[in-house]
Amino acid sequence: MSLIQRITDLAQRVAVECKALRTLVNGNAADLSALTTTAKGNLVLAVNELKSAIDALVAGGGAAINDATTTTTTTWSSSKIATEIGDEIATALAALTSGAPGALDTLDELAAALGDDANFASTITTALGNRVRVDAAQSLTTPQQVQARSNIGAQSAAEIGDPETNYVTTFNAGLI
Template identity: 45%
Template sequence: MSLQNSLTNFATRLATETNNLRNQMGALASLSTSDKASLVAAINELKGLIDTATGINDTATALSSTWSSTKINAEIIAARDALVNGAPGALDTLSELATALASNDGDIATILTAQAKRVRTDTASQGLLPAEQANARTNIDAVAKTDIGNPDIDLIAVFEAGLA
């Protein structure tokens, strides 16, 4: 089954279920006062939680805690140090790495050869052979255009048809 067929079936089913819910619930204007009050209670509960939220806590790592700028800067420095991973001072910047690579043309040629076979995003047509295209799709877990159906299908029309 193509992606187009799957999306069409999904949109139809979603529209049908939405239509069923709309018919069961009726208009929003018919909500009772107690239903509307529960929404206000939920908003007030959320406001209370926000009002009682704790301030800056550099020792906690929970999603509900907030670090100071000093702690954030220390974490950035630690991440940078981990990225450099103890490289000598002569190789800890991009400029120094470029200089080191330029001194060994054999490595550069190997890198350029490998780089030429990458899947490019800066050109509309790279000129890959069919086997290379298939390998690229496999490597990035993609499907061919012919496998997904019509990407221009009007899903709104499918949805509205399901509501009818």
């Protein structure tokens, strides 16, 4: 199957989903019985209903602070939140170094792993010079081009198909 056909199929599938979403938003054909709002068929009324509920919560003093548990009507205190976040950060930092083998958990050990090459940048630059560039034009022979495409799994222009295909037309056709 060509890339053009695959993209066309995708555009048609996206169009079908967009059409389904329009139907859902308009309340035309969806089963909205699971919604907890009383305004099941009108998105604007449902949002206004939610705003009214939030306004009532704020007017009543907001959510209660409860460090023992969290529910939809309670929250942790700022000190509990700071403690929990602090613990998460400490855990992440420990994981950053603790997960590394002992021989690679410091910068000195990383340098040793790179061969303590004082000219490491030059060594890497030379190696990168033998690679396909993505930031500048490069003159490659036909065999080099074929090898580069093969290495990255790319298709040739002939294999891709017509890049001038109008996918908006394809998308619009899927909405009909």
